[in-house]
Amino acid sequence: GAGVSQSPRYKVAKRGQDVALRCDPISGHVSLFWYQQALGQGPEFLTYFQNEAQLDKSGLPSDRFFAERPEGSVSTLKIQRTQQEDSAVYLCASSSTGTSAYEQYFGPGTRLTVT
Amino acid sequence: AQSVTQLGSHVSVSEGALVLLRCNYSSSVPPYLFWYVQYPNQGLQLLLKYTSAATLVKGINGFEAEFKKSETSFHLTKPSAHMSDAAEYFCAVREGRSQGNLIFGKGTKLSVKP
Numbered sequence A: 001g002a003g004v005s006q007s008p009r010y011k012v013a014k015r016g017q018d019v020a021l022r023c024d025p026i027s028g029h030v031s032l033f034w035y036q037q038a039l040g041q042g043p044e045f046l047t048y049f050q051n052e053a054q055l056d057k058s059g060l061p062s063d064r065f066f067a068e069r070p071e072g073s074v075s076t077l078k079i080q081r082t083q084q085e086d087s088a089v090y091l092c093a094s095s096s097t098g099t100s101a102y103e104q105y106f107g108p109g110t111r112l113t114v115t
Numbered sequence B: 001a002q003s004v005t006q007l008g009s010h011v012s013v014s015e016g017a018l019v020l021l022r023c024n025y026s027s028s029v030p031p032y033l034f035w036y037v038q039y040p041n042q043g044l045q046l047l048l049k050y051t052s053a054a055t056l057v058k059g060i061n062g063f064e065a066e067f068k069k070s071e072t073s074f075h076l077t078k079p080s081a082h083m084s085d086a087a088e089y090f091c092a093v094r095e096g097r098s099q100g101n102l103i104f105g106k107g108t109k110l111s112v113k114p
Helices: none
Strands: A005-007 A010-013 A019-024 A031-037 A044-050 A053-056 A065-068 A075-079 A088-095 A110-114 B003-005 B010-014 B019-021 B024-026 B031-038 B044-050 B056-058 B064-068 B073-078 B087-095 B108-113
Touching: A005 A088, A010 A019, A019 A110, A031 A075, A044 A065, A044 A075, A075 A088, B003 B087, B010 B019, B019 B108, B024 B073, B031 B064, B031 B073, B044 B056, B044 B064, B044 B073, B073 B087
Parallel strands: A010 A110, B010 B108
Antiparallel strands: A005 A019, A019 A075, A031 A044, A031 A088, A044 A053, A065 A075, A088 A110, B003 B024, B019 B073, B031 B044, B031 B087, B056 B064, B064 B073, B087 B108
């Protein structure tokens, strides 16, 4: 079946611009996660949704970062007034309650470059 | 707090040689442990997972990992490396049975020489 998809795959933004990154999780997966992966590093947690409820946003680095999942399916990560330090790959993952380990399935990521 | 340490940011082996990628974790409760692989410009693909059912876990592409509680380790091995194994590998931990986020190590880049 279809996996997690993300769009756009690549985004170049001028410093100060707003960007919106989209994630389509695997159909039926109730949990959705956003991670930020800086160059040469492992992914770092940003935020977590269960259905439409944002249960944990402790990883969002500043109030310029905002995420939503209004209908419990597609999610959007928005970054306002982008800064150079926001340049990274943004990964989305989804998981279901159907397995004991709740393993997460990742999308291909959106590579954001802020110039 | 949970954490993951991957020893060696870069490992190089010859084709056909043993692959050993090291991962140590810290967790206050029995953890769930995962190994993911990332090919260039792609997302992370799950290789295998430890869920307390068995300490030796077999995954895809011939990889396996052994959970050793006394050593707080979850090293990834493959008896014979293939050129297609060249990629970056990430170890990750999550506490207990919750659906919380994963904590990742910094990754180990595996190179395979012909």
